[in-house]
Amino acid sequence: MGNIFDIENLTKTYGEGASAVHALRGVTLTVPQGELAVLLGASGSGKSTFLNIVGGLDRPTEGHVLFQGRDITSLSDHDLTTYRRDHVGFVFQFYNLIPSLTARENVDLVTEIARDPMDAADALGLVGMAERLDHFPAQLSGGEQQRVAIARAIAKRPTVLLCDEPTGALDSKTGVLVLEALENINARTGTTIMVITHNAGIAAMSHRVLRFVDGRLDREEIRDSRVKASEIVW
Numbered sequence: 001m002g003n004i005f006d007i008e009n010l011t012k013t014y015g016e017g018a019s020a021v022h023a024l025r026g027v028t029l030t031v032p033q034g035e036l037a038v039l040l041g042a043s044g045s046g047k048s049t050f051l052n053i054v055g056g057l058d059r060p061t062e063g064h065v066l067f068q069g070r071d072i073t074s075l076s077d078h079d080l081t082t083y084r085r086d087h088v089g090f091v092f093q094f095y096n097l098i099p100s101l102t103a104r105e106n107v108d109l110v111t112e113i114a115r116d117p118m119d120a121a122d123a124l125g126l127v128g129m130a131e132r133l134d135h136f137p138a139q140l141s142g143g144e145q146q147r148v149a150i151a152r153a154i155a156k157r158p159t160v161l162l163c164d165e166p167t168g169a170l171d172s173k174t175g176v177l178v179l180e181a182l183e184n185i186n187a188r189t190g191t192t193i194m195v196i197t198h199n200a201g202i203a204a205m206s207h208r209v210l211r212f213v214d215g216r217l218d219r220e221e222i223r224d225s226r227v228k229a230s231e232i233v234w
């Protein structure tokens with residue numbers, strides 16, 4: 001299978017002159033279709049900036065992101081929004097569910113505007129929440145709410161799922177269920193997944209580990225053997 005992303009010399013500088021912050025200093029890498037990649041690095045090393053540019057939420061100062069061979073960095077704002085809507089699912093540390101809607105209704109909000117959505121119940125089934133369709137967020141644990149947020153992100157069948165610290169607010173036991181949901185989605189739907197985490201142990205379940213240091217890709221590791229999400233502890 002081909003590459004989903006070919007990323008060339010990605011650079012992002014905030015501000016100018018003496019106060020400039022060099023968030024990314026020339027990152028070059030490829031992400032093959034269907035992989036689950038984990039991004040590690042100290043706070044401020046540029047991981048979120050990288051993911052936001054790859055997902056079309058932000059633009060680089062220099063460099064290119066080719067998505068399936070097409071340069072998204074040269075798209076108009078309108079076309080970048082279309083790219084995001086059609087191809088990218090996002091999951092963040094905080095779930096941002098609508099409290100007055102059930103799990104199913106939170107997912108349905110997205111399926112109503114997608115071109116070829118999954119049934120909300122199927123999306124919730126993929127994350128192990130088939131028994132909780134009609135629960136409201138307040139009736140769900142943090143890990144369960146995050147799994148609803150993941151179901152919401154995948155219901156539109158995105159090409160890539162980008163997760164910024166999806167287990168950051170969770171303990172190991174509930175966090176593992178979230179990781180199992182990601183593992184299941186990757187295996188069952190072939191969705192390419194990129195996960196930012198501070199838990200280095202999570203790298204064990206990935207195909208590829210990307211270590212960021214000071215705005216650079218310091219090390220890239222391709223893993224031959226992977227550990228099951230259910231065996232990860234932190």
Ligand SMILES: Nc1ncnc2c1ncn2[C@@H]1O[C@H](COP(=O)(O)OP(=O)(O)OP(=O)(O)O)[C@@H](O)[C@H]1O
Pocket residue numbers: 014015021022023041042043044045046047048049050
């Ligand atoms: N909008 C912004 N304006 C100015 N500086 C920014 C902005 N966004 C990020 N930065 C800076 O860019 C650098 C990289 O930040 P980024 O959030 O990408 O790092 P990170 O590795 O994701 O960190 P964390 O693990 O804490 O989320 C940091 O120095 C940060 O303060």
